[in-house]
Amino acid sequence: MIEKLQKEHDVLCQAVKKAKVALLDIVKNGFEQSFKKYDDPVTTGDLTVNSILQEELTKAFPEIGWLSEETKDNPDRLKKEKVWIVDPIDGTKEFIQSIPEYAISVALVENGQPIMGVVLNPLKDELYSAVKGNGAFLNGQRIHVNSTLESKPVIVASRSENKRGEWEEFKQIAEVIPTGSIAYKLALVASGEADATFSLGPKNEWDIAAGHLLVEEAGGVVSDKHGRSFIYNQKETLVDSIVGISKVASKTVFEMIEKSRNKNG
Numbered sequence: 001m002i003e004k005l006q007k008e009h010d011v012l013c014q015a016v017k018k019a020k021v022a023l024l025d026i027v028k029n030g031f032e033q034s035f036k037k038y039d040d041p042v043t044t045g046d047l048t049v050n051s052i053l054q055e056e057l058t059k060a061f062p063e064i065g066w067l068s069e070e071t072k073d074n075p076d077r078l079k080k081e082k083v084w085i086v087d088p089i090d091g092t093k094e095f096i097q098s099i100p101e102y103a104i105s106v107a108l109v110e111n112g113q114p115i116m117g118v119v120l121n122p123l124k125d126e127l128y129s130a131v132k133g134n135g136a137f138l139n140g141q142r143i144h145v146n147s148t149l150e151s152k153p154v155i156v157a158s159r160s161e162n163k164r165g166e167w168e169e170f171k172q173i174a175e176v177i178p179t180g181s182i183a184y185k186l187a188l189v190a191s192g193e194a195d196a197t198f199s200l201g202p203k204n205e206w207d208i209a210a211g212h213l214l215v216e217e218a219g220g221v222v223s224d225k226h227g228r229s230f231i232y233n234q235k236e237t238l239v240d241s242i243v244g245i246s247k248v249a250s251k252t253v254f255e256m257i258e259k260s261r262n263k264n265g
Contacts, residue, residue, distance in 0.1 A: 015056035019049040020122040049088035083233045087206040091181030101180030107209035112231040117210030119187045128187040136218040143191040145220040145246035153195040153249045156185040186211025186244045190218035195249035205237045215244040
């Protein structure tokens with residue numbers, strides 16, 4: 001698969017690195033902020049990264065569709081065999097607060113399944129990448145999910161969910177580490193920095209597509225909270241939930257989720 005997608009992989013990595021340079025310049029010199037619906041922030045950083053990625057990727061591959069959080073959706077993508085699924089900055093709240101837990105996230109999806117994914121943490125200069133069937137890598141070094149499990153699983157959890165108290169019930173049975181971007185949390189699971197991440201509420205395709213492939217190519221498992229797999233490039237981009245997990249932690253963590261769902265209805 002990697003030989004078949006070498007050009008796409010090379011262009012994607014260069015585009016993401018170009019976007020990183022521009023974003024770090026914005027971090028240095030300041031940015032403007034506004035809000036979309038539901039008090040969802042957007043900054044000149046989000047829009048600049050989106051513009052660079054869209055220009056570079058659609059120029060190189062005009063036949064590939066485009067779905068991004070910061071671009072008005074074009075339903076023509078639904079007719080495409082391949083689609084770029086992009087979150088220019090996943091973790092905009094962390095970006096605004098200068099917390100180094102946001103990421104540029106890009107996936108290439110073919111017939112509903114991710115076949116390439118890149119998650120770049122610009123402040124930490126961590127480039128996670130995967131091509132289907134070729135493994136997952138961090139800055140060129142192969143990574144794997146954890147193959148052993150301690151008495152308490154380590155779970156990276158949403159900062160905002162943690163602030164709302166949604167993780168209190170899990171803290172007695174797991175080591176819960178509040179962390180920003182879901183794309184970055186999935187990357188941390190892929191690299192063995194945590195055993196799992198999950199969010200039991202809705203996510204968008206652009207939040208999870210790249211991280212999904214990273215976890216699977218690193219030897220882990222990705223599904224919604226019911227254990228169902230994802231099909232991307234849907235008309236409705238919201239998914240029910242997300243669980244990214246090492247195989248050795250799967251039984252323990254899904255039991256936690258099931259107990260919580262039964263308790264909370």
